[in-house]
Amino acid sequence: MADRLTQLQDAVNQLADHFCNSIGVLQQCAPSSPFPGFDKQGGKSPAAPPTEDYAPIFAKLIARTAKDIDTLIDSLPSEESSLELQLASLKKLEIENQEAAKKLEEVVAKGENLLHQIQEALNDIAHCQLQCQALESSSPPADP
Known part of the structure; x- marks a missing residue:
């Protein structure tokens, strides 16, 4: 304001x-404007208007x-915007803020869940790679 x-x-x-x-x-x-008997310009003609x-x-x-x-x-x-109306508006904004905070918490929880799943998948991939490398190194070389 x-x-x-x-x-x-x-x-x-x-x-x-x-x-x-x-x-x-x-x-x-x-x-x-000319005044009779009182001429300031001393007989000069007045300036042309613009x-x-x-x-x-x-x-x-x-x-x-x-x-x-x-x-x-x-x-x-x-003036109708009294203190009561302002307080009601603030309460409405606070409720909207709380709803947005809940949605944000849900999104963060889903994100953390996805992160955990991705970390487990990466861990499984790493174990599989290690097992494959171990099998390849333990098997005898093929004779041509």
Whole structure:
């Protein structure tokens, strides 16, 4: 849950950045308004407005970030997720864990049984090889 809270905090910070940047661009690109008797530019013509329209860009960024925030909020646990529900969930997980442990013990027991059978078979093979070698060495060589 802490991860989701961090993501939510990052998304809110990103939304604040988008708002600040959009206001800064609006201030930078907005045409000046003339006030009679108070002319700061000293007779200069105002700068031409930018050719790019930033409003749709910032609108998309803000809308997308707001949607991300809604999604993150929906993924947070609700207040209905009380201690009793959490304890019930933990009990269920503990039961599942115990069942998995029993299955693991059964598999380990089967594996040990197979290992024992393989060791007996190898032992029998070794005895047979030793007996065969003993018979071959005790028998007289054949005369051609």
